[in-house]
Amino acid sequence: MGNLLEQLHSIGGSERQANSKFSDQVLHIAVSLDKLADSLSSFYSNAPAKWNETSNVDEDYSEPEEREVEEGSFNERVFSSAELRNYTSPKPNRLSGKKNFLGLEAIYPSIGLGCAGVAADLDRYMTYKSSGICPDDWDLAQKLIVAGCDPLPRRRCFSRTPPHYSKPLPGNSSLWTQPSDANIRWNLYKCKGYTCLVSNDTIGKRGFYKCSDCFNLSKRGWEVPTDTSVSAEFTIEEVLGLKAGEIRIGLDFSPTTGTFAAMMREKNVTVASATLNLGAPFNEVIALRGLLPLYISVGSRLPLFDNTLDLIHSKLFLDGWVGMELLQYVLFDWDRVLRPEGLLWLDRFFCKKEEMELYLDAFNKLGYRKLLWRVVPKTDKLDDELFFSAVLEKPRRS
Template identity: 50%
Template sequence: MRSTCCRKGRLGRMMGCLQLVLGGLVVIVSTLSLFKFYSAGFFLNDADICRHFYGMKDVNDFDINALSARVGEVLNQMDNLQLKLESVVQKMEKNKDLGKTNIPKSEYKKFLEEEVIRPLYSAHIGLRQIRLPKVEGIRNSTVKEEPLINSFVIEEIRKYITPKENKNGKVNIYGTERIHNTIGHSCVLMKKELEEYMGYDIGSYCKDDWTLAQKLMINGCDPLPRRRCLTRASKLYKKPYPINESLWKLPDGGNVLWKNYQCRNFECLSSKNPKRGYSKCTGCFEMEKEKLKWVVNTNLPVDFTIKDVLAIKPGEIRIGLDFGIGTGTFAARMREQNVTIISTALNLGAPFSETIALRGLVPLYMTLNQRLPFFDNTMDLIHTSGVYGRLD
């Protein structure tokens, strides 16, 4: 009986200490928020706010709605954290009443890390990333923001599309003072998806979100912004085959991340499997069938062999583009003839781009929604199979 009372007492003291610590952290974050907003003049009278924000030089470039959205995001995070804490405390009190006091320390640690520390850290970062106007009389400099920047809340996107000033501060040889990154209107229309794609911790591992990335690209948000996170590699990764073997040998399945596909190995991708997860490029993961493409005449008027194509301009075809659905077989055939081919590939149901790379070829991760990143009159050859589109 005495042992049970002691355990209940220890649990009560532990919960009391936890509530005190969390309460202190919330008070600190709230105090920092109030101090930051007070220094910006948010607690002045209405007339003073107008003079404070709109009566000074260069303040019209600041979007107050973007600041309001950022503040609302931080407050929502704090509210969600409070609700989680209250529900967990109620659950623990219920377990205590039922005599369930032997709760492992690992559960406390997991709860603190996932449900408390991470949300609190996220709210802290959101607070630090709030951009307040810098106006004369309060600070020594001014700030100007592009209208598109204020459409987003995630700071990584805002940093990406913020124009970068030239190092010397002068106009460069191209007649501009800054460099602009490319984010089109399609990205604004898919704001929720793009913020989910860019919502990560800098320097941590990237999310395994190929499907989301390709959804953005296919709907016109292309090219995607760069990310400052680390891409995970397969834990079963093995050294690739030498180039003289890899061109016509199926790669090792351990070198591919299969999480986002219906199949979990290359054997499953066989053309004999009706549930392989994709419908195009029948047999493209079967090297014996791929070896016959563009080498054997098929008696179709639209098909040409590699020999026929190279005979059009002997010795002049050196570089080209292969746009279509496949695993790089056309590029492999051309490589045997010392012709460099860049292949475009999206992983629509199967690891097409990984297969191309593991064969020792170059996959271009891009759609036709944007102008392809090549100068005019640089391609000797453009090949397409299974896809009909306009190449600019």
């Protein structure tokens, strides 16, 4: 092409102007072809896996220490999964250049920043057959979420179901009835049936320890007034009485199978239960009881809008393990979603005696009004811990 243009420009006389114009047109065509070639090259080098094929991932068998160095950030580690690269690319509207109801010409799917640190596991998670049955890997998904890879990318595969699923019980019956084993997929749990979750013979062998009595649906709680000198438990009647008729919707952020939410439903209060599957089918049981499970990690921002909840309750979740900086982020996020004069119910928070003042100071800094407040010794183990419970009212702010 260059030689041709050189010959055209070397022609003299009256033909020079015409040939010069022609050569410029040829040059314009050449540049356009070059751009087209670059576009096609980029397209094929980044093309996603075919609809009915499994995307290829190079498995990483290196030691964890080596992987941590390799997977430090998005710039240091390129994801191998073609399906993942395809998912995170912008998704234009069907009519190119036209904005949708969000005012955007394309949707930009998101994944969590922490995904960069667990790239090999995320590549494995995104390796599957499109339009097929998803891999049996909810435990891998939870591992990614806990590691900060949240939100996870969506996948184009069909979820697995219990093979002998039976109809759920009606709402009122399901609240306090042990779910059928057939309605839970047990293969990734240590327990392979519900009896294992509640039997005294399996204590220490169930695969979970937080909320050890959660799966015993005969145990309720929050009903009988207790000795205030030795117990930090408030009753539901006591708390709801602080705002008679005003508590309608709330969130229970606890390791739970939904017992608190079930008891609140009996009081005509709708409560979502936020928990992970901590070695047992917590979320499945919540749903089978006819309640709303919210599958979310402690590191995640609540998927709720500002000033919307009447109540947030938390038990056996925040305790002496939590660092002060994380605690601040959690509390301020809870503050965000609580409505003005909404209630924050901290239920039996516990820590070492010498650390209690540090935590109480963090709760005091919220500036909430103290409606109920109690600190008592925790006597079930060593005599070096305290329980703290409180019901706090969020102030109005301009």
